[in-house]
Amino acid sequence: MTYLPLIIKTRLEEKLSKLNKLRPLPKSAVQKLREKFQIEMTYNSNAIEGNSLTLKETFLIINEGITVKGKPLKDHLEAKDHHTALVYLYDLIDKDKKHTTSEILIRNLHQIIIRETDKEWAGRYRNANVIIGRAKHIPPNALQVPQKMRDLIIWLNSQKSKMNIVELSALLHHKLVYIHPFFDGNGRTARLTMNLLLMQAGYPLVIILKNDRKKYYDVLDKADSGGYEPLVKFIAQSVERSLDIYLKNLTPAIQKQEKFITLTDVSKNTSFSAKYLNLLARQGKLEAHKEGRNWLTSKEAIKRYLKNRTRQRKIS
Template identity: 60%
Template sequence: MYINEKIKKLLEERLKQLNKLRPISSTLLLKLKERFEIEMIYHSNAIEGNTLTLKETYWVIQQGITVKGKPLKDHLEAKNHQEALTYLYDLVEHGNSNTISEHLIRSLHSLVIQDIDKNIAGQYRKVDVFITGTDHVPPSALEVPHKMLELITWCRKNYSKMYIVDFATELHHKFVHIHPFQDGNGRVGRLLMNVFLMAHGFPLVIIQKNDRQKYYRVLSAADQGNYKALATFISQAVLKSLNIYLDVLTPSKEKENWITLAQASKYCSYSQAYLGKLAKDGKLEAIKLKKNWLTTKEAVERYSKKE
């Protein structure tokens, strides 16, 4: 397994908590879905150089507003990404997501690229590419069809054998490693891993723009066959989404209060710095707010008990 047992347990616990809250009121669910949609569109596009801010993304998507001074392409990318997300949600709701196929991957790509470059939408690349900022050189265009077939075979063989977060991690990397399209690989890769995570009940998982450097670093490690760092990175993003869902959906009287790590260190025998390390490693339930980690008294107690 790529992620350690502790992180897996934490994810499973949180997912169980979330499932206990189901069925979720449809108004709340819709609000959460909207919020995650906008954030995913913003972050996933911004990682690739789209200049719309989170607010502007909201205006474009929810209000249909055109932002003065921002390129048409950035607007189209936002709208396209939204359509791709609708397709993804539909797949997950109708339970077809277990059957990965080249058709599914090409369809996601078609939606992401559609009106931007019709000639490449849904088509594997005919040219060789490179990825700026990395040493990895994707396979030649001639090899892409074969590599994609291998990827599908790998998925079908390993889907039920691996822990889902490990599977989503390796799939994501294998896909962006091949870089089958001329453009849009990063975005399609992030949608693809969500197809499987969401089919397992996880909320939409978002890789944040601010984490771009780390994301590239852990992808490079995966190029060398080391999946641990990438899997931990992805599981932290999974945990973040779960925490937001739980925070919004838990009735306030049952809610645990967020406290700083300095406050938390008073409830246990760990130092503030050690708690910070645990939070960073995903071993302690915690969220990061403006560079500061927050946890709860109960989370610290749960961790102490387990140790």
């Protein structure tokens, strides 16, 4: 059973292998990207749960140690803690690529992101029942959490060599928030844990954008009743976005680079409307990634889409 359409799976593998071919990656450029991604993810992951800091403010707090007037102390602490968790994650990957995901590791990540805002429960499973705001799904009874977490790790280890890693990380993400083992910080912990798997496989850090919050909740809701495909596709799109940004920044200038342009610009030179291109992008049929609110693609990606479409028509 696979939830990842072949065309998307192949594309991600091709892009990852393109990135791998560039290895060893230039150290200072990689460091710059890492720092940028750490700030971006800290901002987005915290903003999804209501943290009021902007991207710029997050940057200032982490890199300059500045306190932003008028913003809650809690928001500052969450930003710092989340950033620390990312540094911890990168450290793990740098030291040992094969580090296995365990309950202890998940609890460590939770401990780090919550330690300044909810000391008592940092790294500890909940002992009472919870609900997820705005979701229909009701997480299991608190008494069942330890067993469900043990089962989750057993499941993960049994799937590691069988399932595509993007798909596996998406499913792990969902299973974690479905159990909702902690009182708070479940989403952030799940997004970090998912990234551990992806980064071990060589993918760059993957960020769920705050702008996509509605979509994110929607695909999790569908996954609650077994509809995993929208979630897997959504995560795959986020993976592709990070890959595109890494490739764009790390491909040496001598190698031909694809220039990313907005769908509106593409629509001016093709017979497709921007609306239709947007649909293709969202369905994953056209290579594209989101920057801010805009979808970006390239002329080459349009050519590949057209070629693929003709090929598929011939087959069917």
